Amino acid sequence: MSSKTVTALLEMSDITKSFPGVRALDGVTFDLFAGEIHALVGENGAGKSTLMKVLGGVYPHPEYGGEILIEGEPRRFRNIRDAEAAGIAVIYQELSLVKDMTVGENIFLGREPQRFGIVRWNNLYRQAQQLLDDLHLSIDPRTPVRELGIGQQQLVEIAKALSQNARILVLDEPTAALTNAEVETLVQILSKLRSRGVGMIYISHKLEEVFRLSNRITVLRDGRTIGTEPTKELNQSSVISRMVGREVGDIFPTPEHTAGEVIFEVRNITVDDPYTAGKRLVNDVSFGVRRGEVLGIAGLMGAGRSDLLMAIFGAHAGRMSGEVLVENKRVRITSPAEAIRHGIGFVTEDRKRFGLILDQTILNNMTLASLPLISGRVFTNADREVALGETAMRDLRIKARTVFTVAGTLSGGNQQKVVLAKWLLTKPRVLFLDEPTRGIDVGAKQVIYAQINLLAREGLAIVLVSSELPEVLGLSDRVLVLHEGRITGEFTRANATPESVMACATGQMKR
Ligand SMILES: Nc1ncnc2c1ncn2[C@@H]1O[C@H](COP(=O)(O)OP(=O)(O)OP(=O)(O)O)[C@@H](O)[C@H]1O
Ligand SMILES: [Mg+2]
Numbered sequence: 001m002s003s004k005t006v007t008a009l010l011e012m013s014d015i016t017k018s019f020p021g022v023r024a025l026d027g028v029t030f031d032l033f034a035g036e037i038h039a040l041v042g043e044n045g046a047g048k049s050t051l052m053k054v055l056g057g058v059y060p061h062p063e064y065g066g067e068i069l070i071e072g073e074p075r076r077f078r079n080i081r082d083a084e085a086a087g088i089a090v091i092y093q094e095l096s097l098v099k100d101m102t103v104g105e106n107i108f109l110g111r112e113p114q115r116f117g118i119v120r121w122n123n124l125y126r127q128a129q130q131l132l133d134d135l136h137l138s139i140d141p142r143t144p145v146r147e148l149g150i151g152q153q154q155l156v157e158i159a160k161a162l163s164q165n166a167r168i169l170v171l172d173e174p175t176a177a178l179t180n181a182e183v184e185t186l187v188q189i190l191s192k193l194r195s196r197g198v199g200m201i202y203i204s205h206k207l208e209e210v211f212r213l214s215n216r217i218t219v220l221r222d223g224r225t226i227g228t229e230p231t232k233e234l235n236q237s238s239v240i241s242r243m244v245g246r247e248v249g250d251i252f253p254t255p256e257h258t259a260g261e262v263i264f265e266v267r268n269i270t271v272d273d274p275y276t277a278g279k280r281l282v283n284d285v286s287f288g289v290r291r292g293e294v295l296g297i298a299g300l301m302g303a304g305r306s307d308l309l310m311a312i313f314g315a316h317a318g319r320m321s322g323e324v325l326v327e328n329k330r331v332r333i334t335s336p337a338e339a340i341r342h343g344i345g346f347v348t349e350d351r352k353r354f355g356l357i358l359d360q361t362i363l364n365n366m367t368l369a370s371l372p373l374i375s376g377r378v379f380t381n382a383d384r385e386v387a388l389g390e391t392a393m394r395d396l397r398i399k400a401r402t403v404f405t406v407a408g409t410l411s412g413g414n415q416q417k418v419v420l421a422k423w424l425l426t427k428p429r430v431l432f433l434d435e436p437t438r439g440i441d442v443g444a445k446q447v448i449y450a451q452i453n454l455l456a457r458e459g460l461a462i463v464l465v466s467s468e469l470p471e472v473l474g475l476s477d478r479v480l481v482l483h484e485g486r487i488t489g490e491f492t493r494a495n496a497t498p499e500s501v502m503a504c505a506t507g508q509m510k511r
Helices: 048-055 080-085 103-107 121-134 150-163 180-195 207-213 236-244 305-312 336-341 351-355 362-366 382-395 412-426 442-457 469-475 498-505
Strands: 010-019 022-032 037-041 065-070 073-075 088-091 168-172 199-203 216-221 224-230 262-272 280-290 294-299 320-326 329-331 344-347 430-434 461-465 478-483 486-492
Touching (some): 010 048, 022 037, 022 199, 037 207, 048 088, 048 168, 080 088, 088 150, 103 121, 103 150, 150 168, 180 207, 224 236, 236 442, 280 305, 280 320, 280 461, 294 305, 294 442, 294 469, 305 320, 305 430, 305 461, 336 344, 344 412, 351 412, 362 382, 382 412, 412 442, 442 461, 442 469, 461 469, 469 498, 486 498
Parallel strands (some): 037 216, 168 199, 294 461, 344 430
Antiparallel strands (some): 010 022, 010 065, 065 073, 216 224, 262 280, 262 320, 320 329, 478 486
16 A cells, blocks of 8 residues: 555645634644545534534635635635535534425525526426435425425535535534434445545544444543543444543433323324325324323334324414313414413424524523413513523523523524423423424533423423434333324334334334
């Protein structure tokens, strides 16, 4: 072997970036070779997304310090287009598709195939179809994006990045909302791109994936590079302790709650697809939840889990039929406000749409958004409100300067914690959690799991939807499995195994 050194595709050296009062990046060094997947990991707020925004031209020079080299050449991007022209495609953590446009329009937005200034639609949709086929995605390019679930939107973002023939592809939490099958599709796509010489930066809190996919791992903590190592020289616990700066034990708490009487019940819930006449998203689903019980709902993406919860909460566009009973009394819920009045709380998977007001402070999001609706729980004392907000911030380890920090400036995982804190403060009787730990780091997950357990011990009935099977199995007293809108299985904590739950989730086992 010759000892010639290979020029890195990308080198970022001594990168610094500050926001008012926050030093997000403090001398970060990072490099990437052609044909490798380099994982970037770290706790919520460590600076991962910010580093990628520097690379992607979102924060142009001189808004950051340090140097970016592409194939040995110093580069300074003035904007996103500059970075794209240099072959960099970034799929951001917060999805950026235009909801009212079709999948095809989104993929080619700003780069539509034209002739004499006229967009050639047939051409556009044919190319879009080809890209989607290439990814083995069964999505019609003429579908409006608003009709797609988050998981599918994520895959469309990837198709869009691929259409730009990127040499450097950044994926910021690409699998947070994907099903196992979709993750497999993604893994195959990335392997293919790797063999074509594309360099990829992979940000994820799912360490199994990081270990499966990556060639090297860089750990960031508090805006600094802790180290870069070949993946095969590391293991999960060594990475976790580098991320967190301490050892993390078993992340699932031992349940200390016992179920009481049924406090919430639904009977024969059916939800129609608002976009396809005659199609049902949820079909004749009935269940009850007891005080102090955690009921998990497992299932694949698109099984109807979110549709079920959204419909019960009065937030679904499709028509719902069936009965909802709170403390054995029938209630009619036609809007989220009514649901909240009946003591139902909802941590949604799509925090951008339902969870957070991005231009408001953390405190406002935690309190004003929901509390006045709940009788007898209105905060009248501002000091007390601040104190409660600060406690919640500390309990959930929300990384922000004060409770008056604007929510939109928080890192993805910290935004999710604010949504959770908001509902925890309202102390509902029934709490729906839809993917509550999406994008949340291991250390913070442990905190959230402990909170869920604590709430159950205080007598809350909790309905938990999660695509992470270990999470459903680790937290639930009882597990229902949904497949194509119907319940196909029910398990107790003792008899729920990953194999049996998956068999029901994929429809291989019907009850
Ligand atoms: N636009 C902004 N204004 C102010 N502060 C910001 C802004 N963007 C990020 N920050 C701060 O910079 C720090 C790093 O945030 P960043 O989003 O890079 O974290 P992250 O590692 O991507 O975390 P996560 O895993 O939660 O996505 C955080 O303290 C965050 O609050
Ligand atoms: Mg991030």
